[in-house]
Amino acid sequence: MNNDLRVRLLLALQSSLLGHITANIRAVTCSVSGNDITVGVVFDGEISEEDAETMEEVGSELASHFDRESVNVQCLRVDAPGPLRSKTLELWAYKRKE
Template sequence: MENFNLRTTLLLTIQFALLHEITPNIRGITCGWDESKIMINFYFDGEFTEEEKESMECIATEVIASIPTLKMDVECRRIDAPESLIPCKLLDWVYLRKE
């Protein structure tokens, strides 16, 4: 898939998959990609539950269903505010909480 089309498809797919999934402790969501895989990283403020982690996995499942030719790599990490998320950015931010 052409890089621009992949970027557009990926961002729109993630945005759609995030509907009704954002919890107050999600600080940021970033994504990246290369020729073989998509990476989505979710950053939480404070502890996150197993249910929240499963919800993020479901988001990734929706994304991979739209782009089945690539592998998926998902990471959920705790990075408490006010620690900066800027160094954690992959290629694009999908979501950033106002802080």
């Protein structure tokens, strides 16, 4: 991934997340493969329907920043203090203090 796309993706994702981070979100990571952007949101505890819908809104907002790329948001459950590393993607946009 080139540096310009990396910076653009992280800024767009962090902007899209504003006002949508809740106490049960442990981390938000992302990656790019070709024209596909994947966002991984790691939750602590059960993922409610409202949580999933909110993250889909974040994905829609993120997609509006890109012309050719498609955005896929994955909501994953990894209860604390379980390790995050095995469930995270290449770039970190958010990580809560634990």
